[in-house]
Amino acid sequence: MLRIDLKPVFEEIKKRKAKIVLLQFPEGLKTRNIEIASELQKKTGITAVSSIDPCFGACDLAEQQARQVGAxxxxxxxxxxxxxTEIPTIFVPLNYELEEKKLKGLAANCSEILKKNSIKKISLCSTIQYLGFLDFLKKEFEKKGFEVEIGKGKNISAGQVLGxxxxxxxxxxxxxxFFGDGLFHALGIAFSQKNRVFTMNPLNNEIKELAQEKDLFLKKRFALIEKAIDAKKIGILMSCKKGQFRLQKALELKAMIEKHHRGAFLFSADLIxxxxxxxxxxxxxxxxxxxxxxxxxxxxFKKPLLNPDELKIALGEKKLEEYETEKFF
Ligand code: SF4
Incomplete structure (x- = not known):
């Protein structure tokens, strides 16, 4: 169950004497759009406008729409x-509700697995929805004798991971x-660090070390990289979303592609x-x-679509063994 705390939103609306407010929801929360918009309108008297463009992250701020509707x-x-942000923005995280008993059980089971693997010192991390549980889990692991660290992070909260x-x-x-669900972030961690990665999934209670998943992922990505090895013309895609726009990176790639005597063509779009x-x-x-x-x-995608580091491998600028997660920071 997702918990949404609207109190800071009420306060911010009052403080700013806001009249028109633009709401942005991730896809999974659109079912609660009307409920939230109604509550905000009823309690604060604002006019709410909900953006219905897909929104996958804080990189995607609907500032242009906010200007157009006069928010x-x-x-x-x-x-x-x-x-x-150029327009006052309040970020409202969504937190899962998890019982202490469940968290304790997961930490105890994970501790056993870690001990069997002779692990003594761990780094704990999570995605935004579960971030509020990291301090509790840290204490649980420490009680079991582990040394636990939660990293500081650049442009993100302590212990947070983003794609x-x-x-x-x-x-x-x-x-x-990694405390969270899904494979994407866990794989991202595995290919951005040298350490072993264990996942603790609160949705299905599964705890395991990433191993086979890494090999399978690498095989799939290499199959795509291989297809791109002989590419004569390469399209470089730029997203114009505020937090995704990387012109410098695109220009660096263009120079690298041309150095290899291939054609390089730049494309831009809001949504790719x-x-x-x-x-x-x-x-x-x-x-x-x-x-x-x-x-x-x-x-x-009908044609191979690579991340920048993968293109480097296709062009022979990097070895497959050096495969890394694409990151902005
Ligand atoms: S660019 Fe980063 S913040 Fe934006 S959707 Fe992708 S992973 Fe999330």
Whole structure:
């Protein structure tokens, strides 16, 4: 169950005497859009406008829409602040509700597995929805005799991981313990650090070390990289979303591609979607926007879509063994 605390939103609306407020929801929360908009309108007297464009992260602030509708404030749900804002914005994280008993049980089971693997010092990390449980888990692991660190992170909260930012993981540990669900972030951690990675999933209670998943992921990515090795024309995609726009990176890639005597062509879009790429006569694409696009949506693109580091491997600038997660920080 997701918990949303609207109190800071009420306070901010009152403080700013806001009249029109633009609301941004992640896809998973759109079912509660009407409920939240109604409550805000009823309690504060504002006019709420809900942006219905897909929103996958705090990199995607609907500032242009806010200007167009004359909003005094943006309320961005589900993510924490990532970049500077030009319009006053309040970020409202969503937190899962988990019982202490469950957390204790998970920490105890995970401790046993870590001890069997002779691990003494761990780095704890998580995604935004579970971040509030890290301090509790830290104490639980410490009670079991582990040395536990929660990294500080650049542009993110302590211990937080994002698909483009793994700076919230402290270094110098025997292993990293990721508390969260899904494979994407866990794999991102595994390919951004040298340490062993264990996952503790509060949704299915599974605790395990990432091993086979890493090999399988690498095999799939290498199959795509291989297809791009002989590419003669390469399209470089830039997302114009505020926190994803990386012109410098795109220009560096262009220079690298041309050094290898291939054609390099720049493309820009707000949202990078498979159907937007149909009909573009290049052999392969490289994406400088959100690293998730090339990973999560790989099967939807008709031509290979690589992340920048993967293109380096395809062009022989880097070895496959040096495969790394694409990060912005
Ligand atoms: S760029 Fe991607 S991973 Fe990074 S915050 Fe945006 S949606 Fe999340």
């Amino acid at each position: 005094d404030l943006i309320v961005h749900f589900g993510h924490s602040q990532l970049c500077n 483009c930012n793994y700076s919230g993981i402290s270094k110098g540990n025997d292993a990293i313990v 979607r498979p159907d937007y790429l149909l009909g573009i006569d290049v052999d392969t694409f490289v994406c400088t926007g959100c690293p998730r696009i090339a990973i999560d949506d790989a099967g939807s």
